[in-house]
Amino acid sequence: MNLSPSTSIGIKTSVKTTSVFLVTATLLIGTGVGQAADAIGEYTNNTEDKAPLTLQPVSVIGTRTERSLDEVPATVSITTEADIENTLVRDIADLVRFEPGVSVGGTGSRFGLSDFIIRGIGGNRVLVLVDGVRVPDTFSFGPFLSARRDFVDVDSLRQVEIIRGPTSSLYGSDALGGVVAFNTKTPLDYLREKDYYGSLKMGYSSDDDSVVSTATFAAGDERLSGLVIYTRREGNETDNTGRVGGTGPTRERPDRQSVDNDNIIAKVRFSPNEHHTFTASIQYLNNDSDINIFSDYNELTRGTTVNSRDGNDERTRELWSLMYDFRGDLIVADHIKAHVYQQTSKTTQDTDEIRTLPNFATQTRQRSSRFEQELTGAELQFNKSFTLGASTHLLTYGTSYTITDSEELRNGATFDSTGNNVPEFFPFPTRGFPVTEVTQSAFFLQDEVGFFDDALLLSPGIRYDRFDADVNADSIFITGNPGTPTPEDYSDSEVTARIGAVYKVTDKFSVYAHFSEGFRAPPYGDVNVGFSNLIGGYKTVSNTDLKSERSRGLELGLRFNGDDGELHLALYRNKYTDFIDSLVPAPQFLGTGGVDPVDNLLTFQSVNRANVTIKGAELSGKYYLEGLSPSLRGLYVRAAIAYADGEDTDRNEPINDIEPLTGIFGAGYKAAGDRWGADIIWTLVDEKKASDIDQNNPRLATPGYGIVDVMGYINVNQRTRINVGLFNLGDKSYIRWADTRDIEADAVQRFSQPGFNAGASVQVAFW
DSSP, X not given: OOOOHHHHHHHHHHHHHHHHHHHHHHHHHHHHHHHHHHHHOOOOOSSOSSOOOOOOOEESTTTSSOEEGGGOSSOEEEEEHHHHHHTTOOSHHHHTTTOTTEEEOOTTSTTOOOOEEETTXXXXXXXXXXXXXXXXXXEEOSTTOEEOOOOOXXXXXXXXXXXXXXXXXXXXXXXXXXXXXXXXXXXXXXXXXXXEEEEEEEEEETTTTEEEEEEEEEEEOSSEEEEEEEEEEXXXXXXXXXXXXXXXXXXXXXOEEEEEEEEEEEEXXXXXXXXXXXXXXXXXXXXXXXXXXXXXXXXXXXXXXXEEEEEEEEEEXXXXXEEEEEESXXXXXXXXXXXXXXXXXXEEEEEEEEEEOTTSOEEEEEEEEEEEEEEEEEEEEEEEEEEETTEEEEEEEEEEXXXXXXXXXXXXXXXXXXXXXXXXXXXXSBOSSOEEEXXXXXXXXXXXXXXXXXXXXEEEEEEEEEEEEEEEOOHHHHHHSTTOOOOOOEEEEEEEEEEEEEXXXXXXXXXEEEEEEEEEOOOHHHHXXXXXXXXXXXXXEOOTTOOOEEEEEEEEEEEEEOSSEEEEEEEEEEEEEEEEEEEEEOGGGGGGTTEETTTTEEEEXXXXXXXXXXXXXXXXXXXXXXXXXXXXXXXXXXXXXXXXXXXXXXXXXXXXXXXXXXXXXXXXXXXXXXXXXXXXXEEEEOOBOGGGSOTTSOOOOBOOEEEEEEEEEEEOSSSEXXXXXXXXXXXXXXXXXXXXXXXXXXXXXXXXXXXXXXEEEEEEEEO
């Protein structure tokens, strides 16, 4: 569907009106419920009337077993449901807003948020999981296809874990630079002390005029329970600080956009007794976006003027899964987890364009791009605890098996002013790579060994992965890519290892060391890529000799976790080899300037080449001021700083995806009983100098900036909670480094972040 400017304005006005109505209605409901509750009794909370404790959340991602952060020999950050609510997180970029060293780009782009970048490594080199299932790959081809990885609605999350550095010995391919694990909510999150629960949440954000509505219902008990969560988001384009409107590449204002997002999660949990638990779940996400690409209007290319260019982009993700959990005392295990699942995803991006040729004839051009993946998998994990002499052991072992079917299709047509079909320069339909099925099997083994009453914890582990790609070069691929070599099946295997050590010097102070390997299997879009542009004089060819990318990481750290605060320091050095450079001049034709003498076409090919080293330091801490004086009970300060430096040692060039030096400094207050709380956070980001940018792949150098955000919440009563946030209080104009990846011949300010903006949410519970 194409949007005219008047239609877009109408939608925007409607969303604004709806947002005011919904938030006002929810406030009135919350007030009514609050008055009713207060009539029964004053606000109570199970939390004792005392200063916050430095209780450690439990991590699973760091060792595949439940461990406190003090026992994990790596840097793991955890974001809880409360953190998401208190900081008014809207999307995956907001999720890491206060996580130095981790970023998500995509602001200013038609295609939205892209992927996670951890310590300078991003894209499909970072593994992203939702309840243990890999999210779909990111894949781009040309100007009209960019399938990205924003497949999660944050209102469905109970916890997010991020582990930094190579982690393939635990999770296999793609965990080259780290892992992001999303864990969705479960029925028992709401049913610990009641047999049913319902809530309604309404929220509004001014930076994109978005309204969010989330309805949650859970019922049951320890034996049988269920949960349904539905979230609806309606919004427009994200605002920025650009001033110039109009059309064309000089436009600084964001392109006009209307975005609708629906997310549904349903779970049923059945536990016939204390030993066995079955959980079935269904997840569905649909995101639909209509956009007027004003920044492309009136664009002039080879004498042809683009009068208008509008798009409709849609992405969907569907997942069903069944999990089985056993806890008992068997010879082979005292904890068994089994998981089977199937996930389908589809990204469709349609573009309609009206253009005027040099002879003043008018044409209508249509382009449709599609990227689909289907993932079917199973995983079985065993845990066994035992004692051997003076040492304790927690043995973790298991296997996994997945089948991933990937398919990309591009189609298009052009019509003259009378509606007659105009011949295309390229054959349509076509594919950038043949339909590919990748089968991956793995076996893993880890032993967490405790000595001296677990004061010293060692965790060696090893994993074997085997992957086989079955390629189907159908008629669409062959006819759409004439002259392309016949695609070939390919296979490979990898063994990765890790060893970690944590030593508790005292009950509050510990040190750790961690060595781990990572790998990424050669992507289907690089191995058997095919495309020929006879008009442009170039082509791309396959490379079935590509090797897996590899990484080795070493991290040293120390932690302090006391009654009055906590501190974490990490030093790391990661080395990456056999990086795949996608579509560079084919090395076999360098003697002829990259031109294939057979057809005289400039030839591009993906090759293993780059060797990269990234090193850095991260420091974070929190201190409760009650340690200085009892009168300061509830007050705290916190800080986090991340520094990284990296180099492509083959070319002596910096690594572009490394974030500038970043510091997060804040102060907050949490009232006794968690009645209310507030935070003020100051974010400081250093400039990105030209000397820190790869000159073979230049990007915009960005100045440093500092912004201040204020957030607060109040529990009106046991059933009603209000959150409010004021962001970028100084109305600062700035561009995040992660967003410069999409800047080409564009007005720079179109990629700037919103100026001063605000958000609010109200949640009312019924039980």
